[in-house]
Amino acid sequence: xxxxxxxxxxxxxxxxxxxxxxxxxxxxxxxxxxxxxxxxxxxxxxxxxxxxxxxxxxxxxxxxxxxxxxxxxxxxxxxxxxxxxxxxxxxxxxxxxxxxxxxxxxxxxxxxx
Amino acid sequence: xxxxxxxxxxxxxxxxxxxxxxxxxxxxxxxxxxxxxxxxxxxxxxxxxxxxxxxxxxxxxxxxxxxxxxxxxxxxxxxxxxxxxxxxxxxxxxxxxxxxxxxxxxxxxxxxxxxxxxxxxxxxxxxxxxxxxxxxxxxxxxxxxxxxxxxxxxxxxxxxxxxxxxxxxxxxxxxxxxxxxxxxxxxxxxxxxxxxxxxxxxxxxxxxxxxxxxxxxxxxxxxxxxxxxxxxxxxxxxxxxxxxxxxxxxxxxxxxxxxxxxxxxxxxxxxxxxxxxxxxxxxxxxxxxxxxxxxxxxxxxxxxxxxxxxxxxxxxxxxxxxxxxxxxxxxxxxxxxxxxxxxxxxxxxxxxxxxxxxxxxxxxxxxxxxxxxxxxxxxxxxxxxxxxxxxxxxxxxxxxxxxxxxxxxxxxxxxxxxxxxxxxxxxxxxxxxxxxxxxxxxxxxxxxxxxxxxxxxxxxxxxxxxxxxxxxxxxxxxxxxxxxxxxxxxxxxxxxxxxxxxxxxxxxxxxxxxxxxxxxxxxxxxxxxxxxxxxxxxxxxxxxxxxxxxxxxxxxxxxxxxxxxxxxxxxxxxxxxxxxxxxxxxxxxxxxxxxxxxxxxxxxxxxxxxxxxxxxxxxxxxxxxxxxxxxxxxxxxxxxxxxxxxxxxxxxxxxxxxxxxxxxxxxxxxxxxxxxxxxxxxxxxxxxxxxxxxxxxxxxxxxxxxxxxxxxxxxxxxxxxxxxxxxxxxxxxxxxxxxxxxxxxxxxxxxxxxxxxxxxxxxxxxxxxxxxxxxxxxxxxxxxxxxxxxxxxxxxxxxxxxxxxxxxxxxxxxxxxxxxxxxxxxxxxxxxxxxxxxxxxxxxxxxxxxxxxxxxxx
Numbered sequence: 018x019x020x021x022x023x024x025x026x027x028x029x030x031x032x033x034x035x036x037x038x039x040x041x042x043x044x045x046x047x048x049x050x051x052x053x054x055x056x057x058x059x060x061x062x063x064x065x066x067x068x069x070x071x072x073x074x075x076x077x078x079x080x081x082x083x084x085x086x087x088x089x090x091x092x093x094x095x096x097x098x099x100x101x102x103x104x105x106x107x108x109x110x111x112x113x114x115x116x117x118x119x120x121x122x123x124x125x126x127x128x129x130x
Numbered sequence: 131x132x133x134x135x136x137x138x139x140x141x142x143x144x145x146x147x148x149x150x151x152x153x154x155x156x157x158x159x160x161x162x163x164x165x166x167x168x169x170x171x172x173x174x175x176x177x178x179x180x181x182x183x184x185x186x187x188x189x190x191x192x193x194x195x196x197x198x199x200x201x202x203x204x205x206x207x208x209x210x211x212x213x214x215x216x217x218x219x220x221x222x223x224x225x226x227x228x229x230x231x232x233x234x235x236x237x238x239x240x241x242x243x244x245x246x247x248x249x250x251x252x253x254x255x256x257x258x259x260x261x262x263x264x265x266x267x268x269x270x271x272x273x274x275x276x277x278x279x280x281x282x283x284x285x286x287x288x289x290x291x292x293x294x295x296x297x298x299x300x301x302x303x304x305x306x307x308x309x310x311x312x313x314x315x316x317x318x319x320x321x322x323x324x325x326x327x328x329x330x331x332x333x334x335x336x337x338x339x340x341x342x343x344x345x346x347x348x349x350x351x352x353x354x355x356x357x358x359x360x361x362x363x364x365x366x367x368x369x370x371x372x373x374x375x376x377x378x379x380x381x382x383x384x385x386x387x388x389x390x391x392x393x394x395x396x397x398x399x400x401x402x403x404x405x406x407x408x409x410x411x412x413x414x415x416x417x418x419x420x421x422x423x424x425x426x427x428x429x430x431x432x433x434x435x436x437x438x439x440x441x442x443x444x445x446x447x448x449x450x451x452x453x454x455x456x457x458x459x460x461x462x463x464x465x466x467x468x469x470x471x472x473x474x475x476x477x478x479x480x481x482x483x484x485x486x487x488x489x490x491x492x493x494x495x496x497x498x499x500x501x502x503x504x505x506x507x508x509x510x511x512x513x514x515x516x517x518x519x520x521x522x523x524x525x526x527x528x529x530x531x532x533x534x535x536x537x538x539x540x541x542x543x544x545x546x547x548x549x550x551x552x553x554x555x556x557x558x559x560x561x562x563x564x565x566x567x568x569x570x571x572x573x574x575x576x577x578x579x580x581x582x583x584x585x586x587x588x589x590x591x592x593x594x595x596x597x598x599x600x601x602x603x604x605x606x607x608x609x610x611x612x613x614x615x616x617x618x619x620x621x622x623x624x625x626x627x628x629x630x631x632x633x634x635x636x637x638x639x640x641x642x643x644x645x646x647x648x649x650x651x652x653x654x655x656x657x658x659x660x661x662x663x664x665x666x667x668x669x670x671x672x673x674x675x676x677x678x679x680x681x682x683x684x685x686x687x688x689x690x691x692x693x694x695x696x697x698x699x700x701x702x703x704x705x706x707x708x709x710x711x712x713x714x715x716x717x718x719x720x721x722x723x724x725x726x727x728x729x730x731x732x733x734x735x736x737x738x739x740x741x742x743x744x745x746x747x748x749x750x751x752x753x754x755x756x757x758x759x760x761x762x763x764x765x766x767x768x769x770x771x772x773x774x775x776x777x778x779x780x781x782x783x784x785x786x787x788x789x790x791x792x793x794x795x796x797x798x799x800x801x802x803x804x805x806x807x808x809x810x811x812x813x814x815x816x817x818x819x820x821x822x823x824x825x826x827x828x829x830x831x832x833x834x835x836x837x838x839x840x841x842x843x844x845x846x847x848x849x850x851x852x853x854x855x856x857x858x859x860x861x862x863x864x865x866x867x868x869x870x871x872x873x874x875x876x877x878x879x880x881x882x883x884x885x886x887x888x889x890x891x892x893x894x895x896x897x898x899x900x901x902x903x904x905x906x907x908x909x910x911x912x913x914x915x916x917x918x919x920x921x922x923x924x925x926x927x928x929x930x931x932x933x934x935x936x937x938x939x940x941x942x943x944x945x946x947x948x949x950x951x952x953x954x955x956x957x958x959x960x961x962x963x964x965x966x967x968x969x970x971x972x973x974x975x976x977x978x979x980x981x982x983x984x985x986x987x988x
Contacts, residue, residue, distance in 0.1 A: 044160035060160050061187030068192050080156070090159035 023075075023108050029054065030066055031075060031105055034095050042081070042092040043067060067095055075101030137165045138178050141185045149188060150195040157188060207529075208536070215537040218513075226541070228883040229502050232876045233545035233592065236498030237584060238552045239872055242560055243491035244580065245553075245568045247484050253393045253466035258334045259428050262298075264435070264459035266290070266425040266442060269474035271454045272706065272720040278471035279455075281421040284414040286445065287327055290425070294441045296433045301327035301426045306398065310376035310668075310841065313362050317376060317840065320358055322400035329401060332428050339369045340385025349405040351384035358399045359386045376840060377669065392567055395465045418449045427459070435459050454718070477942075483862060490869050493632045497873060499592040500625040501880035502538070505887070506596035507622060518605035530601035538593030542585050550581075563864050623920055626884070630924030630961060633877045635932045636870035638957045642936045642949070643863040647856060649947045655852070656789030656798070657698065658735030661817040662848040663830075664697050669838035672810055675727075681833045682815060687826040689818045692733040693810035695725040699851040701792050701799070708776035708802065710764060719763045721800050722791070727807035731755070731786065733816045741770045741784030750805035754780040758788050760800035780804070794855050795943040814848075823847075874964070881917065881965050885972040889913060896973075897981035909977035914969045921965050925958040 023031065033049050034041040047063040050056070070076045077098050080091040097105075142158070149157060161184050168177040219226045257263060266287075267280050287302035303325040310319050330342035330353075337345075338356060345353045352373065359368050368383040375381065381402060390397045404411050414420065429438065435458075442457040456474075467481040517530060525533075553570055561568055571577060665671070671678065675693055682688040696702035703723035707713075728750075730736075731743035739758060744750040754774060761769050769782050788798035817826045831843040889896075896909055904912075933949060940946045976984075 042160065043156070044164050048164075059187035060157075060164070060184050061190055061193065064157070064160075064188070065190045065192050087159040087163055090155050090162075092159055093156040 023104055027066060027070060027075075028105065028108055030063065031070065031097060031101055034067075034076060035097050035102075035105075038096075039094065041095045044092075046095070070101070071095070073100075074098060075104055135166075135169050135174055135177075137162055137181050141182050145185045145188065148194050150193060153193055157193070161185065211533050211536040212540070214533070215540045218537060219541070224886060225505050225883055228879045229505055230541055230545045230548065232498045232501045232879045233542060233588065234548035234552065235872055235876055236495040237545055237549035237588065238556070239494045239869065240491045240584065241549060241553050241570075242556070242568075243487050245570065246560075246564065246566060247488060249393065249566060249568055250467065250480060250484055254395050254462050256334065256391060256394070257462065259332070260462060262431060262433070263332065263426065263428045263462040264438075265462075265465065266427060266457060267460050268446075268455045268457045269471075271456075271474075272718045275718075275720055276474035277704075277720060278474055279421065280424055282423050282425045283418050283421055283446075283450075284423055285416060285418065285449075286442070287423075287425045287427075288415075289445045289449075290427060290442060291327065293445060294438060296430050296438060298428045298430060299328045299332040301325055301329045301332050302423045303329065303426070304423060309400075311358075311362070311400075312374050312376050312840075314374070316361065317842075318358075318361055319842075320399035322398040322402065324402055324404050326404045332426055333396065335390065336388040338386045338388060339367050340383075342385075345385040346401075346403040348382070348384070349403055349407055350379065350381050352381040352400055352402040353385045353387060354383055354400050355387055355389045355398065357389050359383070395462075418446075435461075472942075487865070487869075490636065490866070490873075493636070494869065494873050494876065495588065496591075497629045497632055497876050497880070499588060500629055501876060501883065502541070502592040503595040504622050504625055504880060505883045506534075506538075506593075507599055513600065514603055514608045517600055517603050518608040521603075521605040522609070527601045531597045534597035534600060535589065535593045538597070539585065539589035542589040542592065545588075546581065546585050563861060563868075565861065626880070626917075626920045627924045627927070629877045629880060630921050630965075631928040631931070633870070633874045634925060634928035634954075634957055634961055635935070636866070636873045637960070638928070638932045638954055639936060640863065640867045640870045641953060641957065642932075642940075642947075643859065643866060645953075646940065646943065646947050647859050647863060650794045650859075650943075650945060651856060653790070653794060653945065654787075655794075656736060656787050659698075659849040659852045661819070661823070662698070662734070663815045663817065663827075663845050664699075664848055664851075665813045665815065665834070665843075665845045667693070667811050667813060668844065669841045671813065671834065671837055674837045675807075675810070675813070678813070678833055678837060682830065685829045685833070687818055687821040687829050689816040690729045690733045691813065691815050692729045693727040693807060693813050694730065695806070695809055695811050697812050697846075697851070698734055698789075698791060698814060698848060699855075701801075707764070707800070708774040708780075710766070710772065710774045713764070719800060721760065721802055724801065724803045725806035725809045726803055727805070727810060730803065731784070733814050734789070735816065736786045736789055739785045739787055741782070743784060744805045752778070752780055753783040753805060755784045755786055755803040756782055757786045757798065757801040759798045760802060761785055763800045774802075776802070790852075794852075795945050797944045874961070878964060878968055881968050882972070885913075885917065885969040888916075889973050889976050893976055893984045896976050897979075897984040900977075900981040901985070906974070906977045910970050910973050913973040913977075914966055917965055917969050918962060921962055922958075925954070925961070929954040929958070 029050065030046060033046050033053070037045060037049060043060050043064040046067070047058050047060045050058050050063065067076060067078075071078055075098060076095045078093050078095045081094050083089045083091050145158065145161070146154065161181060164184065165177050165181050168180055254260065265280065266282055267278060268282070269276050270279050282302070284302065287300040290297055291300035303323045306321045306323060308319055308321050310317055312318075325346065328346075330345055335342075338359075340353070345351060354362075354368065354373075362368065362373055363371060363383075368386060371383050372380050373383060406412070427438075429435075439456075439458040442459075443455070446455065446457055447453055460476075464476070467484070468476050468479050470477045470479040520530060550570070550572075557568060557570060560566070672693070679691045682691050701722045701724075705721050705723050707719035707721050726744070728744055728746040731738060741755075743755070744753065754776075756764075756769065766772060766782075769785060772782050773779050774782065786801075786803075789801075790798055791801070792799070815830065817823065827845070830845070834843045835841075892913070896913075899909060899912070929951070932954065933951075936949060940949070
């Protein structure tokens with residue numbers, strides 16, 4: 018059985034796929050990851066994780082129309098599935114719940130509000 | 131986008147090679163896109179780098195295609211065998227360690243011995259004429275006492291060359307001589323030969339400068355080895371240059387040859403021709419009484435050597451009156467390996483030790499293999515079910531045999547790697563003990579062939595019994611629950627007995643060798659070798675003897691000084707017996723001779739049995755000292771004052787106790803000592819009792835260098851020289867001792883494995899017996915009885931066998947120990963105790979355990 022929980026890297030990638038929409042292919046996702054987090058990651062590592070997420074059913078993919086830029090070669094565009102969205106929501110809910118139970122932090126938030 | 135910039139094609143090719151084809155389009159698209167983007171942004175070099183990096187980052191399981199084709203059925207089977215083999219090894223760690231460790235030890239010993247034997251039999255093979263070269267030697271018969279002599283007369287070689295057509299070349303040469311050379315600055319001492327005849331045509335040496343045909347043309351020529359040439363003419367071509375013998379002639383370097391290899395019987399630093407102009411040499415040309423030279427000959431192929439031997443004997447008989455010598459030829463291939471003669475018959479030599487050690491190595495390897503067989507068959511019942519299931523599922527017997535061989539060969543492979551590692555570690559120590567220079571060259575392909583053969587051979591031998599035996603099980607009866615091997619103890623018993631026979635034999639053999647050496651060492655030497663120093667009479671030492679003697683004595687560090695013809699640790703002069711009144715006819719006794727000066731007996735510390743030493747009076751020149759052996763051989767009664775005739779008449783003035791001058795393993799030969807102070811070659815110095823040798827040597831060096839300012843002060847301690855006579859036997863005993871230890875260790879490993887196994891198998895039996903009231907000791911006796919029975923049988927076999935072998939070996943020595951049967955009993959007791967303790971330690975645990983625990987299991 019495949020692991021259904023999300024790792025940190027997986028979670029970020031899922032979010033990035035959602036953000037990038039039509040442009041969510043491996044190279045672009047890797048570059049966006051670097052831009053957003055300041056950490057570099059290879060295309061291979063990104064691709065490998067995307068493939069894993071696809072195997073888990075959180076992503077699906079299709080080949081785009083060939084473009085001139087890539088010498089007629091197509092790219093694989095990833096889109097998030099309903100299962101993927103649910104996994105993200107579960108993960109966020111868990112975190113929020115944890116944040117709220119964290120006394121030091123929730124106190125502070127009360128003061129701020 | 132610039133058109134001349136492309137992604138690195140090598141990286142692309144590589145990517146294409148390993149990437150799954152279905153990923154190619156998207157991945158290469160991504161990588162190219164990134165490449166062109168970074169080119170537009172900055173340096174192209176960086177883009178290349180990034181591209182490569184990205185390609186390498188695609189080396190991930192998800193992206194790499196299957197590079198190996200789907201395995202066939204056969205390789206699945208081998209994979210399976212490998213897996214099962216590996217599991218069996220891991221499941222029984224103790225057994226595996228014993229098996230692999232024992233085999234590894236056995237193989238390490240075999241590899242070592244093989245290396246050594248290989249080195250020894252490679253001796254002299256580099257000579258082109260290897261099989262046609264001989265040394266001329268003679269058996270000299272002294273009244274039935276035959277003594278084999280390598281010393282020949284000077285003219286013989288020339289006559290052999292002229293008169294015997296089958297002989298291609300004949301060469302005569304001196305024994306190795308030590309000569310001091312100088313170029314005006316550096317003085318060195320070098321060893322070499324003077325030769326006559328075509329030395330460089332007979333034997334092959336590699337010429338660096340000059341050539342074989344002209345090297346010995348001129349009597350003032352000299353041929354140097356590379357290392358000697360490097361001392362005096364570093365980096366230059368020395369041919370035509372001059373080198374001087376210290377206080378002697380100038381010689382012209384005619385050629386330079388490579389140093390004789392380590393595996394050459396003949397070694398030298400230089401070779402020079404006899405000086406034919408020298409009147410002394412001229413005289414020798416017709417001198418048929420002086421036996422001092424070695425003669426080498428080479429013959430045509432397929433020569434009948436018997437006829438050559440007869441022809442040589444014939445030449446000698448025509449020129450001399452003595453007819454007690456038979457001449458014959460000793461082939462080059464035997465020089466190193468079979469150099470010893472006993473009563474005129476070749477009695478072997480090194481070859482015996484090669485054979486002995488070869489045998490020992492084989493025995494040790496066999497012991498290790500036996501361990502393996504024993505443990506595997508013993509464990510067979512644990513695997514019986516596995517075999518039955520395999521058979522039921524359709525394995526035929528040959529497949530099972532294959533499987534077991536496969537497992538054995540895996541184990542053997544492990545053991546082999548271990549063995550190589552240990553040989554590497556042990557080799558330096560082995561070289562030290564065996565005084566050899568062996569190396570393990572792993573890059574030598576022939577070596578790998580040997581390794582492969584060893585692995586397969588050992589694998590086959592060690593695996594044969596379990597493979598054939600285990601594969602023969604009847605599946606039905608085993609699956610019904612029958613035990614497969616209840617009445618199969620006999621062959622295993624035989625194997626264990628064999629192991630112990632070998633170990634007992636090796637241990638007792640070692641002890642016997644040790645005992646013999648100690649016996650000879652504690653023998654009365656007949657003189658006092660401690661605090662005695664001998665100094666070769668080089669340079670002006672002998673001319674200035676009186677001065678030196680007085681100064682030495684005046685220094686207060688020296689008790690007494692004498693000069694002799696030869697060192698006290700050697701005999702240089704052998705001769706037929708003198709005549710004496712009442713000598714029985716046809717008595718021919720081989721005598722040793724020595725000439726000395728004043729104070730001989732006192733300096734050597736020889737005790738006189740009767741009579742007195744030389745006194746330095748004129749009457750001494752007509753006097754002689756004999757040793758006890760001489761008196762006994764001549765059957766003289768009341769010898770003092772009797773006359774002997776040896777050229778001139780001599781009066782016997784003293785009888786010395788027998789001093790061991792030659793081999794301590796032989797009887798002391800009859801010795802006569804004449805007074806001839808000017809005929810000296812050595813000075814012997816007895817140090818004063820209360821003086822330390824360092825102090826004394828320093829004082830002596832000053833005195834000697836005053837006389838010989840150019841020469842280094844050379845000296846030898848007599849006790850050290852005497853000790854060297856034991857070196858050979860001591861070496862052998864050390865090696866055999868090490869092997870005996872290894873053998874008994876491997877045996878014990880095997881015993882340990884067997885004992886552990888037996889105890890495991892009988893756990894429940896032990897528990898039941900305990901419940902029924904057996905005591906711990908009764909259980910121990912029960913378990914050890916079987917093993918001790920085997921060890922005792924081994925003892926009964928090993929005793930007589932070793933006795934016979936040892937007796938045979940001891941017959942090489944005239945002075946030897948009597949074999950004591952008690953020795954075998956002691957060794958036997960030792961082995962019994964060791965095996966008992968191994969078995970008992972194992973059994974004790976089970977015997978002490980609460981029986982409920984083991985019975986509870988079921």
